[in-house]
Amino acid sequence: MNKIERIQQWLQDNNYDIAYLNDPISVNYFTGYQTDPIERVLGLFVFPNADPFLFVPQLEVEASKKAGWNKEVYGYLDHEDPFKIISKHIMERLDLAPKNWAIEKFSLPVSRMESILVHFPDSQFVGDVSKYMEKTKLIKTPEEIALLQAAGKEADYAFSLGFQAIKEGKTEQEVVAEIEYGLMKKGVMHTSFDTIVQGGANAANPHGGPEKTPLKRDELILFDLGTVHQGYMSDASRTVAFGKPSAKSLEIYKVCLEAQLTAQAAVKPGITAAEIDKIARDIIKKAGYGEYFIHRTGHGIGTSDHEFPSIMEGNDLVLQPGMCFSIEPGIYIPGVAGVRIEDCVAVTETSSLSFTSTSKELTYID
Amino acid sequence: MNKIERIQQWLQDNNYDIAYLNDPISVNYFTGYQTDPIERVLGLFVFPNADPFLFVPQLEVEASKKAGWNKEVYGYLDHEDPFKIISKHIMERLDLAPKNWAIEKFSLPVSRMESILVHFPDSQFVGDVSKYMEKTKLIKTPEEIALLQAAGKEADYAFSLGFQAIKEGKTEQEVVAEIEYGLMKKGVMHTSFDTIVQGGANAANPHGGPEKTPLKRDELILFDLGTVHQGYMSDASRTVAFGKPSAKSLEIYKVCLEAQLTAQAAVKPGITAAEIDKIARDIIKKAGYGEYFIHRTGHGIGTSDHEFPSIMEGNDLVLQPGMCFSIEPGIYIPGVAGVRIEDCVAVTETSSLSFTSTSKELTYID
Numbered sequence: 001m002n003k004i005e006r007i008q009q010w011l012q013d014n015n016y017d018i019a020y021l022n023d024p025i026s027v028n029y030f031t032g033y034q035t036d037p038i039e040r041v042l043g044l045f046v047f048p049n050a051d052p053f054l055f056v057p058q059l060e061v062e063a064s065k066k067a068g069w070n071k072e073v074y075g076y077l078d079h080e081d082p083f084k085i086i087s088k089h090i091m092e093r094l095d096l097a098p099k100n101w102a103i104e105k106f107s108l109p110v111s112r113m114e115s116i117l118v119h120f121p122d123s124q125f126v127g128d129v130s131k132y133m134e135k136t137k138l139i140k141t142p143e144e145i146a147l148l149q150a151a152g153k154e155a156d157y158a159f160s161l162g163f164q165a166i167k168e169g170k171t172e173q174e175v176v177a178e179i180e181y182g183l184m185k186k187g188v189m190h191t192s193f194d195t196i197v198q199g200g201a202n203a204a205n206p207h208g209g210p211e212k213t214p215l216k217r218d219e220l221i222l223f224d225l226g227t228v229h230q231g232y233m234s235d236a237s238r239t240v241a242f243g244k245p246s247a248k249s250l251e252i253y254k255v256c257l258e259a260q261l262t263a264q265a266a267v268k269p270g271i272t273a274a275e276i277d278k279i280a281r282d283i284i285k286k287a288g289y290g291e292y293f294i295h296r297t298g299h300g301i302g303t304s305d306h307e308f309p310s311i312m313e314g315n316d317l318v319l320q321p322g323m324c325f326s327i328e329p330g331i332y333i334p335g336v337a338g339v340r341i342e343d344c345v346a347v348t349e350t351s352s353l354s355f356t357s358t359s360k361e362l363t364y365i366d
Numbered sequence: 367m368n369k370i371e372r373i374q375q376w377l378q379d380n381n382y383d384i385a386y387l388n389d390p391i392s393v394n395y396f397t398g399y400q401t402d403p404i405e406r407v408l409g410l411f412v413f414p415n416a417d418p419f420l421f422v423p424q425l426e427v428e429a430s431k432k433a434g435w436n437k438e439v440y441g442y443l444d445h446e447d448p449f450k451i452i453s454k455h456i457m458e459r460l461d462l463a464p465k466n467w468a469i470e471k472f473s474l475p476v477s478r479m480e481s482i483l484v485h486f487p488d489s490q491f492v493g494d495v496s497k498y499m500e501k502t503k504l505i506k507t508p509e510e511i512a513l514l515q516a517a518g519k520e521a522d523y524a525f526s527l528g529f530q531a532i533k534e535g536k537t538e539q540e541v542v543a544e545i546e547y548g549l550m551k552k553g554v555m556h557t558s559f560d561t562i563v564q565g566g567a568n569a570a571n572p573h574g575g576p577e578k579t580p581l582k583r584d585e586l587i588l589f590d591l592g593t594v595h596q597g598y599m600s601d602a603s604r605t606v607a608f609g610k611p612s613a614k615s616l617e618i619y620k621v622c623l624e625a626q627l628t629a630q631a632a633v634k635p636g637i638t639a640a641e642i643d644k645i646a647r648d649i650i651k652k653a654g655y656g657e658y659f660i661h662r663t664g665h666g667i668g669t670s671d672h673e674f675p676s677i678m679e680g681n682d683l684v685l686q687p688g689m690c691f692s693i694e695p696g697i698y699i700p701g702v703a704g705v706r707i708e709d710c711v712a713v714t715e716t717s718s719l720s721f722t723s724t725s726k727e728l729t730y731i732d
Contacts, residue, residue, distance in 0.1 A: 035573070039472075039672050059572050059660050062700065078662035079679040103476060106405075110479055110491065111471035125476065177550030184543030187578060194555075206425050207401070212553060294425050296444035306405050313445040334428065 003030050004052060007132065011048040016127045017098035018090065019046040020116070023107040025303050026133050027054070028231060033067035035060055041082040041112075050093035055086055087119040102127025134308045139322035144232065144302065145346045145353070148324055151234035152344065152355025154188050154227040159238055159358045162197060162223050166242055166365050172197045172210035183227060192226035192233035192305045199242070203338030206295065206330055217243035220253065220337050221365075226305060233305045235326055236356040237342035240363040245337070252289060252331045253339050253362055259283040259329040260341040260360065263297060267327070267345060267352035273315040280329040281313075289331045298326040301344045323347045324355075369396050370418060373498065377414040382493045383464035384456065385412040386482070389473040391669050392499050393420070394597060399433035401426055407448040407478075416459035421452055453485040468493025500674045505688035510598065510668065511712045511719070514690055517600035518710065518721025520554050520593040525604055525724045528563060528589050532608055532731050538563045538576035549593060558592035558599035558671045565608070569704030572661065572696055583609035586619065586703050587731075592671060599671045601692055602722040603708035606729040615703045618655060619728055625649040625695040626707040626726065629663060633693070633711060633718035639681040646695040647679075655697045664692040667710045689713045690721075 001009065007030070011019055021027055021044040024036045030044055031054055043055040051071055056064050058075035065073060074089055076082045090098060097120050103113065105128045116123055140148070158179050165178035175197045183191070197210045200219035215221060221242050226235035239253060263280035277297040284293045298311030301324050309317050311325055328342030341360055345352040367375065373396070377385055387393055387410040394400045396410055397420055409421040417437055422430050424441035431439060440455055442448045456464060463486050469479065471494045482489055506514065524545050531544035541563045549557070563576045566585035581587060587608050592601035605619060629646035643663040650659045664677030667690050675683050677691055694708030707726055711718040 037573075057573075057661075059698075063571055063574060077660070078676065079681075105477035105480065106475055108476050109472055110469060110474050110476060111494075111496065113476055114471065128477075130477065173550065173553055173555055176555065177547055180550065181543055181547035184539065184546065187539055189539055189542065189560075189576070205429055207403075207423075208429060210555070294443070295423075310444065315445075332425075 004046065006136075007046055008048055010132055011046065011102065014102070014127055016048065016100045016102045017094065019102040019127065019129050020044075020108070021046070021104055021129055022112065023104050023133075026104060026129070029133070029137070029303065031064065031067070031069040033064040033069050034231060035064070040078075041076070043086065045086070045090060047093055053089055055082070055089070083115040083119055097122065099124060100127065101125050102129050102132070104129045104133070106130035137302055138300070138308055139320060140302060140324050140346065141322070145322070145324065147230055147232035148234070148301065148344070148346065148355050151227055151229035151232050152236070152357075154183065154229060155225060155234040155236045155356050156358045157186070158183055158195075158225050158227065159223060159236070162225070163240060163363065163365060166215060166221060166240075168217055169214045171212050171214050172199060172202070173212055175215070176210045179225065188227050188229075190228040192228050192235055196222065196224040198222045198338065200337060201335050203239070204332040204334050204336065206332050206338060206340065215242060218245055219243070220245050220249050220339060222338055222340055224340060224342065231303050233301055233303070234355060235301055235305055235342065235344055236358070237328055237340040238358055238360070238363070239339045239341060240365055242365050248333075249337045249339075250362070252333065252337065255284055255287040255289060256329055256331050256339045256341055257360060257362070260327060260343075263329065264327045264343060264345060264352065264354070267319065267347060268350060269320055269347060271319055273309050273311045273317045273319065274313055276319075276327070277312050277315075280327070284329060284331060289333075292331045292333050293329060294332065295330065298328055300325045319347050321347050321349050370412065372502075373412055374414055376498055377412065377468065380468070380493060382414065382466045382468045383460065385468040385493070385495050386410075386474070387412070387470055387495055388478065389470050389496075389499075392470060392495070395499070395503070395669065397430065397433070397435040399430040399435050400597060401430070407442070409452065411452070411456060413459055419455055421448070421455070449481040449485055463488065465490060466493065467491050468495050468498070470495045470499070472496035503668055504666070504674055505686060506668060506690050506712065507688070511688070511690065513596055513598035514600070514667065514710070514712065514721050517593055517595035517598050518602070518723075520549065520595060521591060521600040521602045521722050522724045523552070524549055524561075524591050524593065525589060525602070528591070529606060529729065529731060532581060532587060532606075534583055535580045537578050537580050538565060538568070539578055541581070542576045545591065554593050554595075556594040558594050558601055562588065562590040564588045564704065566703060567701050569605070570698040570700050570702065572698050572704060572706065581608060584611055585609070586611050586615050586705060588704055588706055590706060590708065597669050599667055599669070600721060601667055601671055601708065601710055602724070603694055603706040604724055604726070604729070605705045605707060606731055608731050611703070614699075615705075616728070618697045618699065618703065619705050621650055621653040621655060622695055622697050622705045622707055623726060623728070626693060626709075629695065630693045630709060630711060630718065630720070633685065633713060634716060635686055635713060637685055639675050639677045639683045639685065640679055642685075642693070643678050643681075646693070650695060650697060655699075658697045658699050659695060660698065661696065664694055666691045685713050687713050687715050
């Protein structure tokens, strides 16, 4: 069964009349067509016993066909009512108005659900395609893992660019510029999120961005970055020493590294996501820094940077070969320093395979 | 009245018990805190007669306070149920469970609406904050227009970088790399969308991206780019001649330029959005290229790249001073060439003010 046949089977099994996929990542998964029409309407409509159709803004009709989608595609112009056109094409495929809908509840805005209700007032939104996609995407195929490895190699290259760019007085933002320029010159046009370079105490704000702050010697510098390779994402973090950081900074690095290495070494089929989180967290707690590790140990990765499984307390999911996720403990002491060390890995038959290979031993840059 | 007091007034006027804002752009508008926690929960909760609160992932609590939000902010850890915590803080402020909710229907995913229903099963989603925000943001203040002008200046600089980078054999992607590197070196870290550089027939796919295709002489090259300046966006397009393009290419440039200049010159208070669209469209139709102008003439711009007003057929909105939008007719002939010329403007008391000033007369690059 191909991907479309599998979701059709799921619709049949659950007595759903129709599935409406609106998330560009899901649409790409089924059609091979990558787009993000922002506020314009995008949809893949799948039926248990009729041909699916793709619906895009008119100016994307040709591109979607060129990308390899060989079923019907319909477009709409900006001044037209997209849901009126969608309804018409739905009724070309069904004898009765669809009642039991499966929608992507994690991404479909309420307004679009209401647009459906205008045309099909008896609709019930009983199925959740988001959950179907989560499950479908949880175990990666060998081909997908190869793409994640390729993305990981790009992240390794990005680290090398970043480490080379470190120089006293250069700002965090200038280092980001060197990384992204170097990537683009190799044809890597998209990062999976805004590249993070943070020196010293700035790094204690784990979701902050790079500032116009000049880098200072004798501090730690945190890098968190990722690229997009044929739709698959990398995400990795390294923290390096510029000169001779304080004893405190070196101590939290050591603790964080032990947590990262131990948790990553524990990954194998049969262990749970929560157990991996606990291994990393216990090491940091025991060293006295538990209160400074304020996020989960990891998140899934694939065609999005944050997907399932979550490596966190309470997630008793048993790891299986093909699951892919980050292991990224961090210690953030406000006003002092922040450390995060992160690889993304795939679970193998016996342990795990890392997508990035930049050394995790503390790198000293002079 | 400040921004919070104005939305509280709106809640009172409409008998809404609570507003839940989830769009990062809206949250930024009210709190000054810029973030995008992706799949994590973000919310600003506003009440007609009680203090609002901000809800963010725990690792952003400090940053949101630092950004200047001086009311309550609550955080949650990854393994906690965010809506349980939200419910608790709502009930600290209300005597009865909220029934009449105002939500952002254009951005709130269905799953979040269902999470509300778990805790407050009698909720009715009667109010649409998206529409409130649309209306609120439709007329820009002089301060906002100054920021849009500053963003426009960055776009002009980006064009100069791009035009300088044109060289035979250089790829479209390499030109993008030069533009974005030059911007980052000036501290402009975010583009408002993926920079577009398309040469020759590639430009006939108006939403396609830059390719690894080398630029060829004697073709048109289309640039569409924008930056983010303190949360405000620029968006502008120019098409330039590299060498001596074909007579056909030059002809469609001339038609498109006339459409753009004429439509832009017609902007003034009192004319409708649809009339502006018609002015541009009629010129292109009359020249015989109507079928190749397959999108609206423009979109609003501000804290997002695509907002209201839409400059298109059917939109009888009367333009008023302070409205800001693009004027961007385009002609795309598959296999031949694509031309788009775009400025964003603010409606003034008598006409309009353009945010970009790069020449629109055809620029020849040799």
